[in-house]
Amino acid sequence: MANPEASKPPGQDEAVHKDGAGSAPPPPFLEVTCRSSGVVRRFAAGTTARYALHAVNRKLAPGAPAALHVEAAKDGEEPVCFGPTAPLADYGRGWRLQTVTEQDAPGSHHAPPPDHTKKGDGEAKGDVREREALMNKGTSAYLAKIGLAFVFMFLIGGLFTYLLETIPDMIQHASTPESL
Numbered sequence: 001m002a003n004p005e006a007s008k009p010p011g012q013d014e015a016v017h018k019d020g021a022g023s024a025p026p027p028p029f030l031e032v033t034c035r036s037s038g039v040v041r042r043f044a045a046g047t048t049a050r051y052a053l054h055a056v057n058r059k060l061a062p063g064a065p066a067a068l069h070v071e072a073a074k075d076g077e078e079p080v081c082f083g084p085t086a087p088l089a090d091y092g093r094g095w096r097l098q099t100v101t102e103q104d105a106p107g108s109h110h111a112p113p114p115d116h117t118k119k120g121d122g123e124a125k126g127d128v129r130e131r132e133a134l135m136n137k138g139t140s141a142y143l144a145k146i147g148l149a150f151v152f153m154f155l156i157g158g159l160f161t162y163l164l165e166t167i168p169d170m171i172q173h174a175s176t177p178e179s180l
Helices: 049-058 125-175
Strands: 029-033 040-044 069-073 081-082 096-101
Touching: 040 049, 049 069
Parallel strands: 029 096
Antiparallel strands: 029 040, 069 081, 069 096
């Protein structure tokens, strides 16, 4: 019986993988460089860009600009931006994953307000207060409309009740002939 190792051509000592490529398998993690702090963070393959942004932004020092999105960049190439639900991906040699801040691309993004305070979901206090005020206005208007609808329903119901009680009497008096 022939040895399968002996039948390989010389120079093919590399392991062949499931996809047929002879290259090394990709690392089990992806590295994202935070441009605000310069810190490199590692994430498991398949991590969404939203989670990576959340993890990077929550570890920023106070006053450091927050990351807006994650992109894959390579010198001389157009960067590839990751949407919030897109899983992070490694594009190969020369490509690096990095965050983008308002300082990196001024005017092209909606940056968080300067008084950005870290909360569980990363919203600023001003945004929360504004949203609550709008919600209270909307709730008040909604309740006022419901109250007005009930008033009109009771008015119309009262009018119909009055008419149903008085119309038979009106018809009865109009149909009886008067004697001289």
